[in-house]
Amino acid sequence: MSLPRFEIFLAAPPGLEPVLLDEVRDHGWTAAKAVPGGVEIKGSWPDIWRANLLLRGASRVLVRLGRFRADALNTLHGKSKELPWKEFLAPEQPFTVEATCRKSRIYHSGAAAERVAKAAAAVTGAEPSEDGLRIFVRIENNMVTISADSSGDLLHRRGFKEDVAKAPLRETLAALFLRSMGYRGETTVLDPMCGSGTIVLEAAEMAAGLAPGRGRRFAFQEFPSFNPQAFDRARTKALGGRADTSLRFHGSDRAEGAIKAAKANAERAGVSGLCRFEQRTVSEVTPPDSPPGLLLTNPPYGTRIGDRKALADLYRAFGAVVRDRFAGWRVGFVTSEDALAKATGLKLEAAPPVPHGSLKIRLWSTPRD
Ligand SMILES: C[S@@+](CC[C@H](N)C(=O)[O-])C[C@H]1O[C@@H](n2cnc3c(N)ncnc32)[C@H](O)[C@@H]1O
Structure with missing residues (x-):
């Protein structure tokens, strides 16, 4: 049939x-x-x-x-x-x-x-x-x-993230920005302002061959035409086995709460063995002991006028860290304000704007060699 x-x-x-x-x-x-x-x-x-x-x-x-x-x-x-x-x-x-x-x-x-x-x-x-x-x-x-x-809850709800820090990025967006940067699970990834760890977790799951929907239910499971036996077979095949990876995924943030949340989220997602989270300011970040990989981050971007100077200083400091310590790495970050991106002083390419809540954000990245 x-x-x-x-x-x-x-x-x-x-x-x-x-x-x-x-x-x-x-x-x-x-x-x-x-x-x-x-x-x-x-x-x-x-x-x-x-x-x-x-x-x-x-x-x-x-x-x-x-x-x-x-x-x-x-x-x-x-x-x-x-x-x-x-x-x-x-x-x-x-x-x-x-x-x-x-x-x-x-x-x-x-x-x-x-x-x-x-x-x-x-x-x-x-x-x-x-x-x-x-x-x-x-x-x-x-x-x-x-x-x-057929999905039910939006698909960025992977079912593992209970702890959320301030202004989290949706998992779907994190995954798309990783892919925009050419990431396919084959290099180290580092996020120096990782919040609850979304980018680091998505990257680690990709490297470990873990399917994003492995831990949740979907609306199609309520459809009268749903065939649970056929789905179980298809699910087992689609999820496949876990891939071995020797890569490590690094997140840091100045906020203690963010690091706690990131660690708990990694634990629930089954990738804590691949992830290293540490409380550090961006100026304290150094590259891990591994071949150069991808640095992707989602720094804060404010809407209040009073934040401006502090934010510009943060982006300037981030730019300096990238220039001084991350030679050979591909670098990208997501922000809502072109002026903040320019404050990094890095040579950058801008991707098209993407709606994010009430703002539009863009991925800025260093050019490919
Ligand atoms: C937009 S949030 C990142 C959210 C994250 N992508 C997530 O999905 O949860 C920005 C993060 O930058 C951190 N941050 C701000 N200033 C920092 C600094 N100087 N050094 C390190 N982290 C900083 C904040 O604590 C916050 O967690």
């Missing part, structure tokens, strides 16, 4: 679609295509499972239920009823519909969401709710795209 095939949308932070595309292709989806906001692939249930389990850069995995034209709410309701809802929603399962409308005759997103929810409930007996499985409706130029979220 052939498996049903779906269009699958892998969401990425805008600006990082090409980086996610690169990762997706590395996992064997060679026909993948980058589109605004993500990457599209085609596949069946095992592809949906693997994408959730393996992709470090995707923020969620959406499965397309259907795409059709509708220029009135009644048409939206009628055509929505024809979609394969029963694969995704069980009777009494809570679900929520989120709609966006752009340049379309249907312009009221609340009304659009309500019509689609009614159609899905009528077909399956599932219960529209504030919460539960998420259905996304996008209406653009009168074309309706309806998708089910």
